[in-house]
Amino acid sequence: MDSQTNKLAFELAFDDGWRYAPAPESTDHIRLDKQYELFIGGEFVAPQEGRYFPSINPATEEQLASIALATAPDIDAAVAAARKAYGKWSKVTAAERGKLVYRLARMLQERSREFATIESLDGGKPIRESRDIDIPLAAAHFFYYAGWADKLGYAFPGRTPRSLGVAAQIIPWNFPLLMLAWKIAPAIACGNTVVLKPAETTPLTALKFAELVQDAGLPPGVVNIVTGAGDTGAALVNHPGVDKIAFTGSTDVGRIIQKAIAGTGKRYTLELGGKAANIIFADAAIDQAVEGIVNGIFFNQGHVCCAGSRLFVQESVADEVVQKLRDRMETLIIGDPLDKNTDIGAINSREQLERIRSYLKIGEEEGAEMHQSSCPVPDRGYWCRPTIFTGVSQSNRIVQEEIFGPVLAVQTFRTLEEGLTKANNTPYGLSGGVWTDKGAKIFKMTQGVRAGVIWANTFNKFDPTSPFGGYKESGVGREGGLHGLGAYLSLEG
Ligand code: NAI
Ligand code: MG
Numbered sequence: 001m002d003s004q005t006n007k008l009a010f011e012l013a014f015d016d017g018w019r020y021a022p023a024p025e026s027t028d029h030i031r032l033d034k035q036y037e038l039f040i041g042g043e044f045v046a047p048q049e050g051r052y053f054p055s056i057n058p059a060t061e062e063q064l065a066s067i068a069l070a071t072a073p074d075i076d077a078a079v080a081a082a083r084k085a086y087g088k089w090s091k092v093t094a095a096e097r098g099k100l101v102y103r104l105a106r107m108l109q110e111r112s113r114e115f116a117t118i119e120s121l122d123g124g125k126p127i128r129e130s131r132d133i134d135i136p137l138a139a140a141h142f143f144y145y146a147g148w149a150d151k152l153g154y155a156f157p158g159r160t161p162r163s164l165g166v167a168a169q170i171i172p173w174n175f176p177l178l179m180l181a182w183k184i185a186p187a188i189a190c191g192n193t194v195v196l197k198p199a200e201t202t203p204l205t206a207l208k209f210a211e212l213v214q215d216a217g218l219p220p221g222v223v224n225i226v227t228g229a230g231d232t233g234a235a236l237v238n239h240p241g242v243d244k245i246a247f248t249g250s251t252d253v254g255r256i257i258q259k260a261i262a263g264t265g266k267r268y269t270l271e272l273g274g275k276a277a278n279i280i281f282a283d284a285a286i287d288q289a290v291e292g293i294v295n296g297i298f299f300n301q302g303h304v305c306c307a308g309s310r311l312f313v314q315e316s317v318a319d320e321v322v323q324k325l326r327d328r329m330e331t332l333i334i335g336d337p338l339d340k341n342t343d344i345g346a347i348n349s350r351e352q353l354e355r356i357r358s359y360l361k362i363g364e365e366e367g368a369e370m371h372q373s374s375c376p377v378p379d380r381g382y383w384c385r386p387t388i389f390t391g392v393s394q395s396n397r398i399v400q401e402e403i404f405g406p407v408l409a410v411q412t413f414r415t416l417e418e419g420l421t422k423a424n425n426t427p428y429g430l431s432g433g434v435w436t437d438k439g440a441k442i443f444k445m446t447q448g449v450r451a452g453v454i455w456a457n458t459f460n461k462f463d464p465t466s467p468f469g470g471y472k473e474s475g476v477g478r479e480g481g482l483h484g485l486g487a488y489l490s491l492e493g
Contacts, residue, residue, distance in 0.1 A: 039210035041081035042220025085221030098149030105142030124346030138181035144464035145185035163191035165243035173199035269477030274430030277423035278308030284435035306431035356405035429471030
């Protein structure tokens with residue numbers, strides 16, 4: 001026995017306490033290149049200015065690959081490639097389009113383990129989530145929209161659905177491949193071509209997807225992937241050759257985009273921020289509700305536009321719920337995103353960690369009481385312990401502003417009307433949750449809460465058939481389901 005095994009045997013023999021046993025996903029099965037180029041016209045091409053930026057692993061701060069930085073001439077080339085391909089793609093038979101989109105769906109499924117591992121490496125999310133949620137849902141979106149490709153006339157009876165042309169698609173870093181699927185699947189199923197820009201911290205699964213596009217035999221230029229940060233996104237949005245813009249990200253950038261395209265006739269959908277209310281009535285199944293609160297705010301480190309970041313608990317059960325929540329938080333494991341035990345992975349970037357930390361400080365300065373779990377966090381990488389604030393009031397910034405981290409603000413209410421008024425006191429309107437034993441209360445709340453999606457006795461459930469989108473500052477338009485299909489078509493009589 002070497003000394004390590006010896007030590008382990010000793011510990012096992014003489015210590016019967018529970019010991020943490022990591023279960024890391026292997027990385028042997030994935031292939032990552034050192035450098036990634038732009039995917040334009042069906043080929044990987046070097047950026048015209050020759051500049052690159054790193055994509056790092058936020059759990060280790062190590063560089064994973066060097067990524068091409070697209071500037072205006074590259075955007076010109078990508079939009080031109082998409083325009084050229086549109087001439088052909090919009091005339092391909094609908095059945096053939098459907099066949100190719102199905103093929104992408106199947107190839108994603110076949111390579112799901114590789115995609116899940118890369119998603120967790122590049123963005124910091126727990127492998128359990130990328131494996132069980134992100135990648136299967138991404139494939140499901142391709143399957144769903146593939147099915148519509150040759151049935152558009154049935155989707156919109158009495159109308160003449162026509163594709164729009166070239167879609168510019170800009171996606172965020174919280175669900176990189178899933179957001180790609182939300183954007184690309186309906187667009188190409190309807191006969192459009194796309195130029196997609198992934199977020200600068202999480203470009204790798206989009207670039208791996210470009211390999212699938214090549215392997216699937218899609219005509220060159222139907223899908224183009226350009227990488228870069230905000231300037232690259234702005235060049236794409238402002239390009240005169242683009243017919244439709246689909247953006248998911250911050251409300252601030254959504255505003256910039258809306259201003260920039262005013263009067264241009266470009267169609268657009270904007271999926272922006274949120275500050276969802278998760279509302280727990282005294283008659284709810286409390287243990288299930290506590291699980292729902294944990295899922296609502298700690299899923300994907302709270303980097304979720306529809307996260308349940310404002311908790312409203314009916315006063316008579318508030319102490320019980322908060323105590324159970326704190327106990328449950330204590331059991332959450334933070335750490336290596338590739339470990340299958342991990343509940344909370346790495347914060348996506350240093351910038352985002354700093355933003356979250358600034359809100360923790362603001363919360364304390366506003367007089368709220370902060371409770372964090374005591375679990376250990378790794379030395380390197382970007383981490384934030386699950387956090388709840390009690391003693392907050394409606395006007396507090398931590399209650400009004402999107403934090404986009406594992407941070408929950410807890411308030412109480414007495415009557416249904418008070419809960420409803422408080423829940424609606426927000427500039428956002430993306431999602432919400434209601435927990436109660438009574439169907440009548442569910443109906444009242446779901447009709448009264450002004451949000452695009454409301455879950456009852458559950459939270460964060462997604463399905464490709466279900467439309468998703470917001471009111472007020474949470475955005476314009478819907479993605480998913482038939483609504484999402486309509487957003488990529490003109491439907492004149
Ligand atoms: P962001 O809105 O800047 O980034 C989202 C995407 O937009 C990225 O691909 C980015 O490169 C691109 N982009 C940035 N500036 C652009 C511009 N002027 N024109 C076109 N595209 C542009 O979000 P960021 O800075 O990464 O995160 C800041 C905050 O935004 C977060 O703390 C969170 O509150 C919110 N956010 C919300 C998301 C959501 O899903 N609702 C997703 C990401 C961020
Ligand atoms: Mg990265």
